[in-house]
Amino acid sequence: MLSNLRNKLVRLLKDDGGNFAILTALALVPLFTGASIAINLARINLESAKMQDGLDAAAFSAVKSYGEGANEAKAKDLANNTFFANFGTPEIVEEIGSEGSSAPVESQAIKVAFGTLGVETTATATYELKYAPLFWGLKPYTIDRASVAARMPGREACMLALHPTATRAFEVSGSASVDTSGCTITSNSTDPQSIYLSGSATLKTECLYTAGKVSATLAHLELACPKAVEEVAPISDPFGSKKMPTTGSWVSLAGCGQNFVGGGSGNGDCNGTSKTPNNVPAGYTVELKPGTYGGLEIKGKVLLRPGYYIIDGGNLKFASQSVISGEGVTFFLLNGAQLDIHGGSTFKVSPSLTGDWAGFAIVAARNNTATATINGNSASSLAGIIYMPASKEIQYAGNGSTGGECVRIVAQEITMIGNSSFKLDCKAALANNTINNPGAIRLLR
Incomplete structure (x- = not known):
């Protein structure tokens, strides 16, 4: 039986069509890997841009409402709603630390912290997600972005x-x-x-x-x-x-x-x-x-x-x-x-x-x-x-x-x-x- 397999392999290697099939299969591996990386990077960049835009809007709304009299809890709720209205529901990511949780992304609130910079009130909005790559051979990638908005107090x-x-x-x-x-x-x-x-x-x-x-x-x-x-x-x-x-x-x-x-x-x-x-x-x-x-x-x-x-x-x-x-x-x-x-x-x-x-x-x-x-x-x-x-x-x-x-x-x-x-x-x-x-x-x- 081993002799038959060896003879068949020898004939395949001597055959020009067989050589081409093997070389093509070997060449597809780096091509497929490169394409997978390119596609995943494009999707990561898209999600990162969406996340940044959403955080910018969230930080802006938080410092605005907080500066106009809302308490921290209300300002944070508004910021969270504003973020997800802009970011949407990314199907290709999962919340950091979810450990396989099936909870929807919307349930994972962004982090908002208020502070001061001189006479200005600031709001810092941050969010982290773990990107689950398409195809194979790539490790999960963390997407994290932050936005800081500041408001100068108006005239008293x-x-x-x-x-x-x-x-x-x-x-x-x-x-x-x-x-x-x-x-x-x-x-x-x-x-x-x-x-x-x-x-x-x-x-x-x-x-x-x-x-x-x-x-x-x-x-x-x-x-x-x-x-x-x-x-x-x-x-x-x-x-x-x-x-x-x-x-x-x-x-x-x-x-x-x-x-x-x-x-x-x-x-x-x-x-x-x-x-x-x-x-x-x-x-x-x-x-x-x-x-x-x-x-x-x-x-x-x-x-x-x-x-x-x-x-x-x-x-x-x-x-x-x-x-x-x-x-x-x-x-x-x-x-x-x-x-x-x-x-x-x-x-x-x-x-x-x-x-x-x-x-x-x-x-x-x-x-x-x-x-x-x-x-x-x-x-x-x-x-x-x-x-x-x-x-x-x-x-x-x-x-x-x-x-x-x-x-x-x-x-x-x-x-x-x-x-x-x-x-x-x-x-x-x-x-x-x-x-x-x-x-x-x-x-x-």
């Missing part, structure tokens, strides 16, 4: 009107005099009169930003920028992810004196802070402690101890002739509570600089649509962020002093009804919270 806003369509979402009219030098006024409304400026009022501001148009016939309008910026993208609620506090048992106002607080009765122990005398001397001050109040109307001279003052459904009112002082104080208006700060009151209140709501002076629940009035006078001072995101309208008049106040306002609509000036450099008073207009975004790599 003193006031932000959130309503998307309201006419006169921000208004200065009558004889009001408003100075927000160094910071901007921003309205999300797309209305032709989104920002409305008229009458004998005067306005001095860094710039005007609006998703709609500016209607201005003011006697005096001074902008530091070349002109108002119209039809820009709206700003997301910059504080929309913050968690509201919960109400507790109401603090009793019994014994605080009816001439000092609404609902106060008799003279005696005032909610554990002090004992109000029967015959109060001139200039006597009642002290109140933080906690939950069904309502709080201040009528006399009152000192607020530091902490959170939660108004549960009633009114927070500073009446005429009231004198209020307090450091480290934040008011919360929950369950439909309303705000009325009368022009005849004198107050000097600054916010708490610790906790989740550091830098906030007045906060209303996100379902609280009640209008609010804040009237100051030349002897009054209010510092901090007035955050009433659902309030149909805030009517605001500050103290009008040349020194200005460290105040920022966020509401659906804002109307300036008196003389006000605002400071720009308020990092300490606002606990580093800022409201920034959208800035330019660039890809670093």
Whole structure:
């Protein structure tokens, strides 16, 4: 049998056709290998380009949404969805570390990390996949790409009107005099009169930003920028992810004196802070402690101890002739509570600089649509962020002093009804919270 096989092989080698078949078969091996490498490299390059484009879009969307107020989780979700909308579902790759898992590629989220580069906010998006080669003889190849996008913060806003369509979402009219030098006024409304400026009022501001148009016939309008910026993208609620506090048992106002607080009765122990005398001397001050109040109307001279003052459904009112002082104080208006700060009151209140709501002076629940009035006078001072995101309208008049106040306002609509000036450099008073207009975004790599 071996002899027969040997004889056949000899005849095949002597045959010209047999030699050609063997040589052809041997030559096909490197040709096939080369073609396999070329095809796989082309497919790898295609997937790499698609991955890079998807990561660029993801990093861009992440830093944009994060810079406009979204928390990290929401920004990462958006980036992930953006990536796969661009990258698609590559059938020729599998996720690194999947160990044979049959889970679809879409379930493997990209990695997104936020950071800073100088004054810019950055988002870095990365992704890795293992390429399973076609044909044979090639080892799996890892495809990994990264993209970094950076956003320069836009000009800081003193006031932000959130309503998307309201006419006169921000208004200065009558004889009001408003100075927000160094910071901007921003309205999300797309209305032709989104920002409305008229009458004998005067306005001095860094710039005007609006998703709609500016209607201005003011006697005096001074902008530091070349002109108002119209039809820009709206700003997301910059504080929309913050968690509201919960109400507790109401603090009793019994014994605080009816001439000092609404609902106060008799003279005696005032909610554990002090004992109000029967015959109060001139200039006597009642002290109140933080906690939950069904309502709080201040009528006399009152000192607020530091902490959170939660108004549960009633009114927070500073009446005429009231004198209020307090450091480290934040008011919360929950369950439909309303705000009325009368022009005849004198107050000097600054916010708490610790906790989740550091830098906030007045906060209303996100379902609280009640209008609010804040009237100051030349002897009054209010510092901090007035955050009433659902309030149909805030009517605001500050103290009008040349020194200005460290105040920022966020509401659906804002109307300036008196003389006000605002400071720009308020990092300490606002606990580093800022409201920034959208800035330019660039890809670093």
